[in-house]
Amino acid sequence: MARSGKSRPAKKRTAKAAPRGVSFGRGPQTGKSAPAPSAREAKQAERREAILTAALAEFSAQGFTATRLDDVARRAGIAKGTIYLYFRDKESLFQELIRTRLSPIVGTIEALRDADVPVRALADQLVELFVREVFGTQRKDVIRLMIAEGPRFPKLAEFYYREVLSRIIAALRTLLKRAHERGEVGSDAVVRFPQLIAAPGLVAVVWSGLFDRFEPLDVRAMMKAHVDLLFTPGRAA
Amino acid sequence: MARSGKSRPAKKRTAKAAPRGVSFGRGPQTGKSAPAPSAREAKQAERREAILTAALAEFSAQGFTATRLDDVARRAGIAKGTIYLYFRDKESLFQELIRTRLSPIVGTIEALRDADVPVRALADQLVELFVREVFGTQRKDVIRLMIAEGPRFPKLAEFYYREVLSRIIAALRTLLKRAHERGEVGSDAVVRFPQLIAAPGLVAVVWSGLFDRFEPLDVRAMMKAHVDLLFTPGRAA
Amino acid sequence: MARSGKSRPAKKRTAKAAPRGVSFGRGPQTGKSAPAPSAREAKQAERREAILTAALAEFSAQGFTATRLDDVARRAGIAKGTIYLYFRDKESLFQELIRTRLSPIVGTIEALRDADVPVRALADQLVELFVREVFGTQRKDVIRLMIAEGPRFPKLAEFYYREVLSRIIAALRTLLKRAHERGEVGSDAVVRFPQLIAAPGLVAVVWSGLFDRFEPLDVRAMMKAHVDLLFTPGRAA
Amino acid sequence: MARSGKSRPAKKRTAKAAPRGVSFGRGPQTGKSAPAPSAREAKQAERREAILTAALAEFSAQGFTATRLDDVARRAGIAKGTIYLYFRDKESLFQELIRTRLSPIVGTIEALRDADVPVRALADQLVELFVREVFGTQRKDVIRLMIAEGPRFPKLAEFYYREVLSRIIAALRTLLKRAHERGEVGSDAVVRFPQLIAAPGLVAVVWSGLFDRFEPLDVRAMMKAHVDLLFTPGRAA
DNA sequence: GATGAATGAGAATTCATTCAT
DNA sequence: AATGAATGAATTCTCATTCAT
Structure with a gap:
């Protein structure tokens, strides 16, 4: 199997600005009425947590490089892209995981x-x-x-x-x-x-x-x- | 082959099980004096050893999945393909490494x-x-x-x-x-x-x-x- | 894994059997008006068709083994990886080609x-x-x-x-x-x-x-x- | 599986001078007494024939690109390198095969x-x-x-x-x-x-x-x- | 925000060809 | 001449990451 080189810690690809911690509160929103911010906050925290838990399971079983974010997403019950709304990249996810859990x-x-x-x-x-x-x-x-x-x-x-x-x-x-x-x-x-x-x-x-x-x-x-x-x-x- | 040896539907490769010792002697040789089999044998053992040592260094630093056989080859001073003359695949290399070293x-x-x-x-x-x-x-x-x-x-x-x-x-x-x-x-x-x-x-x-x-x-x-x-x-x- | 998917010892890829039709609808959607499923579906069918047509041209000119999926992709105007969203592997592509065309x-x-x-x-x-x-x-x-x-x-x-x-x-x-x-x-x-x-x-x-x-x-x-x-x-x- | 690009008819690598037909007669030989040239000639023709026959079997079963010269050699009972003493390259072998057999x-x-x-x-x-x-x-x-x-x-x-x-x-x-x-x-x-x-x-x-x-x-x-x-x-x- | 289709760089593996023995 | 180990270009397939919807 070809393992993507993206997972090697050294080389970055783009590294655009992206959330580190969850960025709550996002200024004036779309025209819709603000839907109970704390509810949304809670949902986000929950989702973030779900990702971390799923990630731990996968990383722990497969190791960092061999873990596919696809599997993490599936286990967390979300779409692959969603992970990137909560973590900059695979490595960030990994590091935050270790941090928050220890x-x-x-x-x-x-x-x-x-x-x-x-x-x-x-x-x-x-x-x-x-x-x-x-x-x-x-x-x-x-x-x-x-x-x-x-x-x-x-x-x-x-x-x-x-x-x-x-x-x-x-x-x-x-x-x-x-x-x-x-x-x-x-x-x-x-x-x-x-x-x-x-x-x-x-x-x-x-x-x-x-x-x-x-x-x-x-x-x-x-x-x-x-x-x-x-x-x-x-x-x- | 992935591949995967996927594109070759019919036959499976013989996979001659990565020679350990080499089987010299193939019936009556040329007229020349016996070509010092142990010399070639020694060289092979040496090379095999070099691969294992290089592999240990890389696996140990990067982990199994993140290790590129390219790097192992480079470190061992040989070409990528040569590894496959001594080991069936990456996993075999890894396993033999553990085995022989422990x-x-x-x-x-x-x-x-x-x-x-x-x-x-x-x-x-x-x-x-x-x-x-x-x-x-x-x-x-x-x-x-x-x-x-x-x-x-x-x-x-x-x-x-x-x-x-x-x-x-x-x-x-x-x-x-x-x-x-x-x-x-x-x-x-x-x-x-x-x-x-x-x-x-x-x-x-x-x-x-x-x-x-x-x-x-x-x-x-x-x-x-x-x-x-x-x-x-x-x-x- | 080529893959051989050799380096990932544990799990087999799920291999979701190359979507034929696409399964839309995932429970209650966003508030937006239904996102024209047939549009996306049509686009997918079209793309699948494009790949098959390109593949036929290449296979027909080069034969199965000598055909590079890279060329098929280029001819179909898509990226290499995209083929794998529609067909499990080269052989599947070939076989479906024959099937659908005959x-x-x-x-x-x-x-x-x-x-x-x-x-x-x-x-x-x-x-x-x-x-x-x-x-x-x-x-x-x-x-x-x-x-x-x-x-x-x-x-x-x-x-x-x-x-x-x-x-x-x-x-x-x-x-x-x-x-x-x-x-x-x-x-x-x-x-x-x-x-x-x-x-x-x-x-x-x-x-x-x-x-x-x-x-x-x-x-x-x-x-x-x-x-x-x-x-x-x-x-x- | 990765199929070597060498087999694609277009690109050549080096193309050094090499035998097309069998080059019998080789002028003054080494010091050894000439060992009945016609015997050698016969042996060579025989070997060439063995290669062609083996090649036909393999090409016929696998097709040109998917045929490995290794298999041809094994089937002919010779070493891989020996093929190159009789044919410039894989393509020459194939073409001569067709020619001589038709x-x-x-x-x-x-x-x-x-x-x-x-x-x-x-x-x-x-x-x-x-x-x-x-x-x-x-x-x-x-x-x-x-x-x-x-x-x-x-x-x-x-x-x-x-x-x-x-x-x-x-x-x-x-x-x-x-x-x-x-x-x-x-x-x-x-x-x-x-x-x-x-x-x-x-x-x-x-x-x-x-x-x-x-x-x-x-x-x-x-x-x-x-x-x-x-x-x-x-x-x- | 969420999604998941698309991308394309990257890695494992193969094999035609060379060359020292 | 014959051998077969070594080479490295080429190819398949994967998956992190992006982005249009």
């Missing part, structure tokens, strides 16, 4: 950081949070997408690092440092490498995408086991 | 399993093995490719699971069970989820591909720290 | 069969029909195409035999049998081999395609002469 | 012309000749090839007309004129259109290639019936 989680984690409870309890909450809000949702697919397409979208990787990862890591580090100082964790390993906290989550995401049909993985149990390891207060020698 | 590591790990040394020492060796033989090489890229493209190549994911992952996991489980029985590991967590051993490796691969330029990661140190965590015999209470 | 003639011949006039008069009409409706039109080229490409499109040859030839032959046989019984033809040769009636037509088609520039052939005269031969009531001995 | 028949027909026997007897001989020497042999395929590819090889059509057809027609005309003058044929139709004699032969060739599997045709019987028609001296009134 950011929300950060706030939650930063909130956890500031709670003053035993870290072990927090860790358990983190596991639940991950299982419920990431692993059990489309976010899992976004992460896999990020891994798959990151190298070709450095800007996106940067955005992801800056807006998501670095903040999560910073929050974790703060949290873990406190825990270590309080003696709640027996080693400074996780303070130096907070990534280790996330490692099983990564395993879960990757495994679920690739190998679950061969050998199902009890993600929650695995993550709990890992937390146990990290926070083991040590056995009596 | 399998070799398995043997090594299974060998480790049978060594009768303290598990802790083995773990350290595993870390070194990973850093040297995977993280420091193209294999790292193969793993990322596998993650990125796996969902679209179920056969490949299956092959990878069957030939690589399941065997590694089985070997680890044997190893860790022994260790647990000997009291070398304080929890059965890693026995139940040997994946946890590999988790930091996965983090390393993903991180290096996406975020290293923002925040370098000392992979060896991270993995050692993780091993420390897993094998900590417990602090004195 | 069938119409059959009805006419079957109508002749049922007329109750002297066979000799019918034969004359047949000659006129052939000269006017076949030899003087694109159908001549379709026949030549059929001869040239038939061996490589057995399905098409079968269709042609079933839908066209066998029916014409059956009609002729009925006709000729009646004539023979009435003593209008002196020999049962043409009853046993109705193909003989068509033979000069075949000569005409082939000759016109290959040798007319060297030695023009008066096709009507030749066919009339042949009819004379067949229906000669015999000379008085 | 010419021989002409002499035979011209010989018939000069025989002084009743035309009716000659006609019967002609039928036998056709059935045996054309219809029963590869020549049948050559004729179909000529019909199929003629429009794209005007030179070849001209050659065929000049060397074959026009001579056959002239011979027939002479013959038939004599017959008509002697009262052996009742009408001057075949004198004016000697093509009519050949018409059933054409039918036979085309039918056998396309429709024989649906409805076998007794070619000899058909041709005899046709001859009967042409030479019927008339029924007693």
Whole structure:
């Protein structure tokens, strides 16, 4: 099959001015009486959302380049051309997808950081949070997408690092440092490498995408086991 | 052919299955001294290898679909058509790439399993093995490719699971069970989820591909720290 | 995919079977007055027709394999891709071409069969029909195409035999049998081999395609002469 | 499928000097003792013949453009490159094929012309000749090839007309004129259109290639019936 | 705003032809 | 001479993007 070169991130064709976010409010309209603007707004937001959801499904299954906007449109129940009313081009759609689907989680984690409870309890909450809000949702697919397409979208990787990862890591580090100082964790390993906290989550995401049909993985149990390891207060020698 | 070989209704191409070794010798040759078959053979193997290496670089940077065989050819220093003398099509090239690059590591790990040394020492060796033989090489890229493209190549994911992952996991489980029985590991967590051993490796691969330029990661140190965590015999209470 | 549609492992294209008529009407439309569906429909039919006509010209001049769809498109005054909106692929285009161009003639011949006039008069009409409706039109080229490409499109040859030839032959046989019984033809040769009636037509088609520039052939005269031969009531001995 | 443009008759690539006929005799050879030149000559002629035969089979089945020289070579039991030692290029091979396979028949027909026997007897001989020497042999395929590819090889059509057809027609005309003058044929139709004699032969060739599997045709019987028609001296009134 | 037909650049794949061995 | 690996032009088919309706 011939894959159109249009999907290669480098070359642009025209890049006319086009909506980034939805451009609500459009000044004086045609002669028709203004039809309840907020209704229209709502409909637009809904449609935009439908496109993003459809896009995630397709991108996640096919990858960026192999995804056809035709399929996205069909899945979203709209015409192909309509996508271009909401997104400048395929790449914009992709990037906004990643952006809108990832950011929300950060706030939650930063909130956890500031709670003053035993870290072990927090860790358990983190596991639940991950299982419920990431692993059990489309976010899992976004992460896999990020891994798959990151190298070709450095800007996106940067955005992801800056807006998501670095903040999560910073929050974790703060949290873990406190825990270590309080003696709640027996080693400074996780303070130096907070990534280790996330490692099983990564395993879960990757495994679920690739190998679950061969050998199902009890993600929650695995993550709990890992937390146990990290926070083991040590056995009596 | 698309094409597609569509325009040639009658016959299917023979598709002589991309020669692996070359079948020399075709009955009585000319009077000349035997034309050093191994020389030609070597050249072919070399060329095949060059294509695979170039392909890995491109696939790894662009993903399967976005990679142009033209670029692979250019990088390998050959003509576009030559690729087709060695591989049936783009997908075959991709699959053989994964296959040939991944399998070799398995043997090594299974060998480790049978060594009768303290598990802790083995773990350290595993870390070194990973850093040297995977993280420091193209294999790292193969793993990322596998993650990125796996969902679209179920056969490949299956092959990878069957030939690589399941065997590694089985070997680890044997190893860790022994260790647990000997009291070398304080929890059965890693026995139940040997994946946890590999988790930091996965983090390393993903991180290096996406975020290293923002925040370098000392992979060896991270993995050692993780091993420390897993094998900590417990602090004195 | 050419495509081979090889690089997209998962899904098969839907291949919406090259719209013949167009399915208009998609639920409640905008407030505008119904957008003259027949206008769009007509335009589509026209375009489809233009492609077929251009294709016949090219296929007829170059043969199936040597014809470039690019040339067909150029001749039809459309873009290359547009062909694929109307026909699945090159082969479909070719087959539909043959189909649509050949069938119409059959009805006419079957109508002749049922007329109750002297066979000799019918034969004359047949000659006129052939000269006017076949030899003087694109159908001549379709026949030549059929001869040239038939061996490589057995399905098409079968269709042609079933839908066209066998029916014409059956009609002729009925006709000729009646004539023979009435003593209008002196020999049962043409009853046993109705193909003989068509033979000069075949000569005409082939000759016109290959040798007319060297030695023009008066096709009507030749066919009339042949009819004379067949229906000669015999000379008085 | 992508069909190479090299096969389009128009554009040439390089056209270096190359053998047209087989170039026997090659002056002083290498140091080796001359190995019985006529033996080599024979081997060469044999090989050339093998290529032509293989080429006819392929061209006849696939048509000129769709035939791959690879297949011709395989069928002839030689390497692809070897073809170029005997023929300048694909087109030369095709043209020589037509030439060498058609010419021989002409002499035979011209010989018939000069025989002084009743035309009716000659006609019967002609039928036998056709059935045996054309219809029963590869020549049948050559004729179909000529019909199929003629429009794209005007030179070849001209050659065929000049060397074959026009001579056959002239011979027939002479013959038939004599017959008509002697009262052996009742009408001057075949004198004016000697093509009519050949018409059933054409039918036979085309039918056998396309429709024989649906409805076998007794070619000899058909041709005899046709001859009967042409030479019927008339029924007693 | 929405639509979806049309466009045309682009990529996979094929194969005639060359040429080193 | 013979071979068959290598080449790269040419062709089919796809799909992001535009635009008339």
